[in-house]
Amino acid sequence: MNTPRSLHTLLAAAAALLVCGCDVNPVTGSSELSFVSEQDEIRIGQAQYGPSQQSQGGVLTLYPELNAYVSRVGMSLARVSERPELPYEFVILDNSVPNAWALPGGKIAVNRGLLYELEDEAQLAAVLGHEIVHAAARHGAKQQEKGTLLNIGLAVIGVATAGTGMQDLAMQGAQLGGALVQTRYGRDAELESDRYGMQYMARAGYDLQGAVALQQRFVQLSGSQQPAGYGALFASHPPSQERVDANLRTAAKLGTTGRDGRAEFQRAMAALKRDRPAYAAHAKGMTAMSQNRYAEALKYSREAIRLQDREAQFHELAGAAQLRLDQPAEAIKSLNRAVALNQSYYRPYLTRGMLHLKRGNLDVAKQDLSVANRLLPTADATFGLGEIAQREGDVETALRYYDPVARSQSPLAPEARNRIARLNPGSGYQRQ
Ligand SMILES: [Zn+2]
DSSP states (O other): OOOOHHHHHHHHHHHHHHHOOEEEEEETTEEEEESHHHHHHHHHHHHHHHHHHHHTOBBBBBOHHHHHHHHHHHHHHHSSSSOSSOOOOOESOOOOSOOOETTTTEEOOOEEHHTTOSSSSHHHHHHHHHHHHHHHHHHHHHHHHHHTTTTHHHHHHHHHTTTTTTOOOGGGGHHHHHHHHHHOOHHHHHHHHHHHHHHHHTTTTTTHHHHHHHHHHHHHHTTTTTOOTHHHHHHSSOHHHHHHHHHHHHHHHHOOOOOOHHHHHHHHHHHHHHHHHHHHHHHHHHHHHHTTTTHHHHHHHHHHHHHHHOOOHHHHHHHHHHHHHHOOHHHHHHHHHHHHHHOOOHHHHHHHHHHHHHTTTTTHHHHHHHHHHHHOOOOOHHHHHHHHHHHOOOHHHHHHHHHHHHHHTTHHHHHHHHHHHOOGGSOOOOOO
């Protein structure tokens, strides 16, 4: 009973590896080995949902009614799945890359960029039904059992039990989220997800043509002239004529008499569609930013803000560009606005915290970087917190922050090792 929780969990996971759990797949009914219990599936999904959302742009907060709509459509499908009792959740992420993903335990996300590609509710149901199967049929959990994601599974436990202090593995939050989100399930799992997803669609009363049309659109897009950003979607869900044909067969078998929900979908999407030019300007600004064309990035951010001034990411882009253009006072103003509009996304806090640190405002910097780290632990914020502690003369705290950075893959790792070597010559790190 006195065993630390994380150690206890690790022991349980290790024990599970030694015992073969023979089980029936809850969706397909075929028998399979299972090492990850339902409780673990749910815990992994719950622990990774937040960091995965954060590392993929955060929740789209500007259209609460659209979020509720997507959630309603998702729940109507989850309810008729083989595992209606899983703690399903559906969110829209503020990300222009057309993508969707599912974590074990029913934690599902669809990007703003994918919604723009859909035409009716049946197509949305096809996306969500497909992702529900990935979760319900334990495709992600099975990857873990195969060993490909085993380390991640164990590391997730480290993240889940972090909370109190600086756990070594917490640093990898972003990478873990990314790895789970970009999982490739393979051809069989994709076909399985299409097939059972269409069954959920039929049970929920949707026109199965939606699944056929969606897959046809993807095949079209994955051709020679695929728009930038489609890589992520097609890497995790490779489209193919084989999948189109399989969907046609499934539709013929199950019938296509359901509703397409075009009017409902168009109504729910109206506000987001109206803002599409603003997001397009923002996307151009992000590209300019990544190519170090800061004045141009600022110009695009202003255009986006002129079209829609309540989107936090537009103000964040303005702030980041102003920072690079050496306009710190304007940058702080823009970042303040970004944070005021959306308190649930780590990045504006991180950028503002680093700026305050640079200007020597240690107290506000500490506050911002702590909030950023609570939302998504990053090497940058952690290193910054170490620097603040060091400047305040608190060597012990500084070392506690530098330590996980020193052992991470971050570009800051060598400098963190350097500082540890200087502050604590007995640490084993060599000064460079
Ligand atoms: Zn898939």
